[in-house]
Amino acid sequence: MSMDDRDQHDPNEPDVSRRQFLRGLSGSLAASAVLATGVEAVPLSPPSPPEPLEPPLAVGPRIKGQVKVRLNVNGQVKTATVEPRTTLLNTLRDDLGLTGAKRICDRGSCGGCTVIADGETIYSCMMLAVDAQGKKITTVEGLGTPEAMSPLQAAFVDHDALMCGFCTPGFVMSCTSLLKHNPDPTETEVKEACAGNICRCGTYPRIFEAVLAAAKRMRGE
Amino acid sequence: MAGWKSPSENTVLGKPTPRLDGPAKVTGRAKYAYDVQPAGLLQGKILRCPHGSAQIISIDTSAAERMPGVGAVIITAKPGDIMRFAGQELGGVAAKSFDIAQDAVRAIKVSYKVLPHVVHEEAAMKPDAPNVRGADPNTSTPNTRSTGDTDAAFQSAAAVIEGTYSCAVRTHNSLETHGTTCKWEDDTHLTCWASTQGVFSVRDDFAREYKLPPANIHVITEVMGGGFGSKFGAGYEGILCANLAKKANAPVKLMLNREEEQIAVGNAPSATVEVRMAADGDGNITAVDAKLHGTGGISGAGVPFPYIYKVGSTKISQISVFMNSGGQRAWRAPGHPQASFLMESAVEDLAIKLGMDPLELRMKNDPSKLRISQWREGARIVGWDRRNAKPGNGKLAGNGRYKRGLGCGAATWGGGGGGGSQCKVIISNDGSVDVEIGVQDIGTGTRTYCAMIVAEELGLAVSAIKTNLGKTSLGYGVGSGGSVTTGSTAPAVKRAAEAAKEALVSAVAAKMGVDTDQIELIDGKVIVKGESGKQVPFKKACSALGPGGVTGDGKWDASLQQNGVAGVQFAEVQVDTLTGLVKVIKVVALQDGGVILNPLTFTSQVNGGVIQGIGMALFEDRKMCQLTGRMLNANMEDYKMPGSMEMPEFVSIAFENPTAKGVSGIGEPPVIPTAAAIRNAVLNASGAALYHAPMTPGRVLDALAAGRKG
Ligand code: FES
Numbered sequence: 001m002s003m004d005d006r007d008q009h010d011p012n013e014p015d016v017s018r019r020q021f022l023r024g025l026s027g028s029l030a031a032s033a034v035l036a037t038g039v040e041a042v043p044l045s046p047p048s049p050p051e052p053l054e055p056p057l058a059v060g061p062r063i064k065g066q067v068k069v070r071l072n073v074n075g076q077v078k079t080a081t082v083e084p085r086t087t088l089l090n091t092l093r094d095d096l097g098l099t100g101a102k103r104i105c106d107r108g109s110c111g112g113c114t115v116i117a118d119g120e121t122i123y124s125c126m127m128l129a130v131d132a133q134g135k136k137i138t139t140v141e142g143l144g145t146p147e148a149m150s151p152l153q154a155a156f157v158d159h160d161a162l163m164c165g166f167c168t169p170g171f172v173m174s175c176t177s178l179l180k181h182n183p184d185p186t187e188t189e190v191k192e193a194c195a196g197n198i199c200r201c202g203t204y205p206r207i208f209e210a211v212l213a214a215a216k217r218m219r220g221e
Numbered sequence: 222m223a224g225w226k227s228p229s230e231n232t233v234l235g236k237p238t239p240r241l242d243g244p245a246k247v248t249g250r251a252k253y254a255y256d257v258q259p260a261g262l263l264q265g266k267i268l269r270c271p272h273g274s275a276q277i278i279s280i281d282t283s284a285a286e287r288m289p290g291v292g293a294v295i296i297t298a299k300p301g302d303i304m305r306f307a308g309q310e311l312g313g314v315a316a317k318s319f320d321i322a323q324d325a326v327r328a329i330k331v332s333y334k335v336l337p338h339v340v341h342e343e344a345a346m347k348p349d350a351p352n353v354r355g356a357d358p359n360t361s362t363p364n365t366r367s368t369g370d371t372d373a374a375f376q377s378a379a380a381v382i383e384g385t386y387s388c389a390v391r392t393h394n395s396l397e398t399h400g401t402t403c404k405w406e407d408d409t410h411l412t413c414w415a416s417t418q419g420v421f422s423v424r425d426d427f428a429r430e431y432k433l434p435p436a437n438i439h440v441i442t443e444v445m446g447g448g449f450g451s452k453f454g455a456g457y458e459g460i461l462c463a464n465l466a467k468k469a470n471a472p473v474k475l476m477l478n479r480e481e482e483q484i485a486v487g488n489a490p491s492a493t494v495e496v497r498m499a500a501d502g503d504g505n506i507t508a509v510d511a512k513l514h515g516t517g518g519i520s521g522a523g524v525p526f527p528y529i530y531k532v533g534s535t536k537i538s539q540i541s542v543f544m545n546s547g548g549q550r551a552w553r554a555p556g557h558p559q560a561s562f563l564m565e566s567a568v569e570d571l572a573i574k575l576g577m578d579p580l581e582l583r584m585k586n587d588p589s590k591l592r593i594s595q596w597r598e599g600a601r602i603v604g605w606d607r608r609n610a611k612p613g614n615g616k617l618a619g620n621g622r623y624k625r626g627l628g629c630g631a632a633t634w635g636g637g638g639g640g641g642s643q644c645k646v647i648i649s650n651d652g653s654v655d656v657e658i659g660v661q662d663i664g665t666g667t668r669t670y671c672a673m674i675v676a677e678e679l680g681l682a683v684s685a686i687k688t689n690l691g692k693t694s695l696g697y698g699v700g701s702g703g704s705v706t707t708g709s710t711a712p713a714v715k716r717a718a719e720a721a722k723e724a725l726v727s728a729v730a731a732k733m734g735v736d737t738d739q740i741e742l743i744d745g746k747v748i749v750k751g752e753s754g755k756q757v758p759f760k761k762a763c764s765a766l767g768p769g770g771v772t773g774d775g776k777w778d779a780s781l782q783q784n785g786v787a788g789v790q791f792a793e794v795q796v797d798t799l800t801g802l803v804k805v806i807k808v809v810a811l812q813d814g815g816v817i818l819n820p821l822t823f824t825s826q827v828n829g830g831v832i833q834g835i836g837m838a839l840f841e842d843r844k845m846c847q848l849t850g851r852m853l854n855a856n857m858e859d860y861k862m863p864g865s866m867e868m869p870e871f872v873s874i875a876f877e878n879p880t881a882k883g884v885s886g887i888g889e890p891p892v893i894p895t896a897a898a899i900r901n902a903v904l905n906a907s908g909a910a911l912y913h914a915p916m917t918p919g920r921v922l923d924a925l926a927a928g929r930k931g
């Protein structure tokens with residue numbers, strides 16, 4: 001059993017989940033998704049009078065096997081051979097060994113997998129690796145090293161903006177992006193930038209402190 | 222042997238110190254059990270029962286076994302077995318990728334005879350409810366206890382309140398889910414990277430399972446992504462992972478997904494109390510007559526009651542309710558947040574009925590001297606005199622749509638420590654210093670204070686100490702539960718550091734031709750007392766040591782720890798009387814932890830406790846579906862946890878206990894009083910008396926309406 005594939009529906013879209021839709025676009029069949037929910041694909045019109053149903057949107061020929069993806073990650077071109085349905089997150093973690101981004105919810109609701117693609121934060125669990133080709137991707141590993149941390153990373157450490165640390169890479173990415181776009185944020189703006197990230201240990205107040213302190217430092221104040 | 226120095230004599234301990242694993246964590250380099258990738262790694266996935274209750278008729282794994290990329294399929298259930306909750310494990314697979322493993326699990330055909338289930342507590346208590354536990358009824362035999370004469374106390378009472386207070390089942394939602402990465406080095410040696418709060422209990426479970434000497438099992442947890450009480454032992458997922466690895470002849474990683482994490486590996490039980498409580502005219506609580514029940518799904522549940530207050534007479538009856546949902550597990554002060562919410566709500570209502578300041582009533586009936594001083598200090602910091610003299614009525618509440626108010630609550634916890642810990646501190650002749658102990662750091666700062674203790678003893682900077690923790694190949698360390706890690710670990714580390722220092726000092730003294738008691742280690746230097754100018758850098762002094770350096774061994778010492786900690790919290794909230802939305806404005810938390818080693822990580826833990834308490838107060842509620850028997854909100858959007866936008870202002874205080882001689886952990890107590898403090902603040906702000914947590918907008922609106930009706 002799994003509810004992985006039930007997702008929020010865009011009211012303007014047909015009744016196909018976002019993940020199923022993504023998979024359909026990339027040429028794979030929604031069969032696994034149908035199995036996952038344990039229900040048949042939902043008919044788009046009321047079931048009676050009984051007429052042959054249109055095949056659901058996401059059903060198409062299944063592309064089996066593997067594709068080669070070329071990803072621009074942290075300034076380097078890396079290749080991996082993955083199934084078309086593989087997420088960017090799983091590719092980063094399982095194929096490229098970049099495990100800083102965490103798979104926590106795998107459906108776009110926790111922010112643990114946040115990376116920066118072409119200057120904007122994205123949830124890497126919500127993008128397929130094949131669709132990430134051609135984008136400039138930065139993961140938390142690309143921001144700094146333990147010996148040479150970015151100013152924001154250093155502020156996280158100094159202000160104890162982490163406990164177990166599992167959510168931390170996601171917050172670091174969201175806040176790095178915030179400071180790129182807005183070098184002088186208010187506390188409310190920091191909170192808003194973190195609104196897509198969940199921390200279960202409860203490090204929020206110290207994250208806010210750390211981001212404001214790093215911003216100040218980076219502005220040279 | 223020496224005790225802890227007083228704060229003013231310390232150079233390292235007691236000073237806010239950033240955690241040592243911070244740089245690895247903020248740069249994504251820290252490797253969790255979820256992250257390690259031995260060569261040839263397969264991904265594991267568990268097959269689970271989708272029904273609330275069912276009997277297995279048959280299991281066909283042939284399609285799964287044939288799937289390309291599948292390395293092993295293992296079934297642990299057999300036809301005839303009864304599954305008792307949606308999510309119960311039947312077996313699992315290991316495959317080349319995460320997605321293939323998921324496909325393979327889906328390809329296993331299980332036919333079930335679906336049986337009736339019950340997943341709501343009230344329904345499970347009915348005599349005709351489907352039976353959850355086989356021959357045993359769904360409710361446990363009442364656990365009853367009584368003291369004094371409650372009848373007489375009620376008769377002579379100045380005020381009596383009567384009410385039903387309750388709180389919902391919550392799920393831990395550790396962000397790193399349960400699981401392990403297992404690799405067999407050969408037929409009889411297992412390496413396991415575990416996401417656990419107890420590396421040694423995981424080791425022992427594997428040793429028992431495979432009838433191997435514990436030394437053959439190497440469990441590693443250098444960092445871990447949250448457990449909060451739910452992660453001890455190898456668990457079904459750990460044993461299955463090792464079995465899959467054995468069968469596939471390849472390392473396997475098996476980490477649960479978010480849904481599995483919420484349905485199968487623990488939750489905090491619900492608690493409901495039907496209570497009558499009395500006080501005399503002086504504000505002494507004279508009687509508590511309480512009937513309690515709660516559900517931990519297929520496991521029992523219970524809360525301490527009447528919690529922290531001294532009560533003249535009590536009559537308590539308590540039962541567990543069993544139903545078809547995953548079993549409860551410990552979660553940060555098991556039972557205490559629930560007990561606090563039930564009791565502190567009732568105490569608040571009693572104070573109002575008596576016409577007494579609720580804080581005064583609390584202080585009158587609180588047996589803890591330390592807490593009395595915390596109540597005073599907290600009241601001063603939060604400005605308790607600003608509170609509305611009547612619920613919903615006062616200057617703080619105002620006359621507008623948004624009303625503010627204040628409330629409070631209290632906590633007690635054991636903590637302290639226990640024996641068995643073994644620490645080594647090694648000083649090498651190149652001047653490097655290593656501290657080694659097997660205990661895991663679950664995000665609480667254990668690693669950092671281990672280094673701080675050694676640095677303090679040797680007069681070095683924290684950065685000069687290398688730490689080696691979280692491995693069963695090192696000396697024993699306790700499981701991190703009950704807030705006992707610090708009380709168990711820190712004493713052993715201190716004794717080991719002292720022993721290493723003694724050995725170093727005697728070697729150096731011999732070489733310098735002075736008495737050992739003339740030598741001091743300060744500021745990275747070895748100094749000969751009284752002879753000004755006679756000093757050598759620590760590193761250089763260490764060259765006096767032989768090639769093996771010196772090793773200090775340390776064992777636990779009860780005199781360096783203490784049991785029993787106290788805490789209080791005050792909340793200021795704002796109630797939107799139009800929408801019922803509660804916003805927490807500020808939480809003042811005062812927490813004692815005996816001798817405080819690192820106030821920075823200490824107060825981080827207090828913040829974290831408060832935040833989980835806010836979740837309990839306002840958001841968190843596991844919803845079960847009676848139609849399907851499944852959890853409806855086993856994800857992170859419908860199971861709402863506190864996020865950045867809900868954060869109040871924090872005043873988290875590491876409360877100096879002037880009489881403290883020993884250390885104690887405080888992972889648990891700060892989560893206890895928050896929900897109660899918020900509930901009482903909502904009442905003070907708006908007159909809405911809430912009887913159930915979470916206090917969702919709908920419930921707040923109902924309570925406001927009930928209040929208006931009187
Ligand atoms: S793992 Fe991608 S948002 Fe949670």
Ligand code: FES
Pocket residue numbers: 162163164165166167168198199200201202203396446447664
């Ligand atoms: S630090 Fe543990 S989840 Fe955020």
